[in-house]
Amino acid sequence: xxxxxxxxxxxxxxxxxxxxxxxxxxxxxxxxxxxxxxxxxxxxxxxxxxxxxxxxxxxxxxxxxxxxxxxxxxxxxxxxxxxxxxxxxxxxxxxxxxxxxxxxxxxxxxxxxxxxxxxxxxxxxxxxxxxxxxxxxxxxxxxxxxxxxxxxxxxxxxxxxxxxxxxxxxxxxxxxxxxxxxxxxxxxxxxxxxxxxxxxxxxxxxxxxxxxxxxxxxxxxxxxxxxxxxxxxxxxxxxxxxxxxxxxxxxxxxxxxxx
Ligand code: NDP
Numbered sequence: 001x002x003x004x005x006x007x008x009x010x011x012x013x014x015x016x017x018x019x020x021x022x023x024x025x026x027x028x029x030x031x032x033x034x035x036x037x038x039x040x041x042x043x044x045x046x047x048x049x050x051x052x053x054x055x056x057x058x059x060x061x062x063x064x065x066x067x068x069x070x071x072x073x074x075x076x077x078x079x080x081x082x083x084x085x086x087x088x089x090x091x092x093x094x095x096x097x098x099x100x101x102x103x104x105x106x107x108x109x110x111x112x113x114x115x116x117x118x119x120x121x122x123x124x125x126x127x128x129x130x131x132x133x134x135x136x137x138x139x140x141x142x143x144x145x146x147x148x149x150x151x152x153x154x155x156x157x158x159x160x161x162x163x164x165x166x167x168x169x170x171x172x173x174x175x176x177x178x179x180x181x182x183x184x185x186x187x188x189x190x191x192x193x194x195x196x197x198x199x200x201x202x203x204x205x206x207x208x209x210x211x212x213x214x215x216x217x218x219x220x221x222x223x224x225x226x227x228x229x230x231x232x233x234x235x236x237x238x239x240x241x242x243x244x245x246x247x248x249x250x251x252x253x254x255x256x257x258x259x
Contacts, residue, residue, distance in 0.1 A: 011039030017081040022091030026191030030226035064118035074125030083129040089119040096152035115159035144187040144252035171246030180245040187252020189224035219254035
């Protein structure tokens with residue numbers, strides 16, 4: 001079991017104000033829970049409230065795919081907390097299709113809006129306050145699949161690749177202001193969204209002659225749990241990671257490192 005106490009016996013993130021997108025289930029809910037355990041105040045969001053939103057978090061409905069939704073969320077965070085010290089953009093995903101040419105234009109736009117532009121818009125609204133305070137931490141959730149894109153998900157991995165590239169640039173821009181920006185790249189993780197996506201993927205590519213696009217297996221022998229990914233996020237938000245910025249931490253049970 002992970003404890004989040006610092007050396008003096010206080011919880012490590014006590015007094016920190018955090019915004020987590022997509023905290024109603026899956027990886028986002030695990031991040032919210034671990035932040036609360038570490039003593040942070042947490043505001044989280046999704047398009048609809050679920051009973052799986054961790055108790056103790058403040059929940060606000062928002063669709064972060066749109067500029068208006070992201071800006072309204074940033075305004076709510078400012079009003080609720082007077083600013084945020086920690087921003088975790090976790091909401092993400094995309095529907096698989098049978099080949100790149102089957103991905104409709106609007107789903108390319110959706111993939112970019114949710115996986116990339118929501119992060120850009122929230123960062124733009126909330127990092128100026130961090131700059132003024134000369135302190136802050138941003139974590140973007142990407143995907144371990146970025147280096148090995150496959151046909152059903154080219155819109156998704158392209159958006160996540162852009163997110164990682166943007167994150168590295170933002171890290172360099174904000175480092176002089178005491179703000180750290182990192183990404184966490186999960187592999188196959190057991191979440192409602194992950195399971196639903198892999199089910200759709202399997203149905204699309206059920207034919208044996210398309211085995212090269214089959215859902216891969218995990219060398220460590222099990223799917224990740226949401227807490228495996230949240231552990232990495234909390235590490236990046238801890239003092240132990242105080243010299244890490246612009247990095248991408250791959251947490252995938254070895255899935256994408258087979259060589
Ligand atoms: P889930 O689909 O299980 O949960 C996604 C969360 O984001 C939900 O709270 C959902 O709530 C919210 N969300 C989705 N769309 C929006 C939106 N437009 N506006 C606001 N909130 C939204 O996803 P996971 O936990 O599996 O994934 C979390 C992150 O990890 C994503 O970025 C995903 O790409 C990444 N990832 C996951 C992997 C996996 O195997 N699970 C593998 C690699 C990366 P609601 O639908 O009500 O809006």
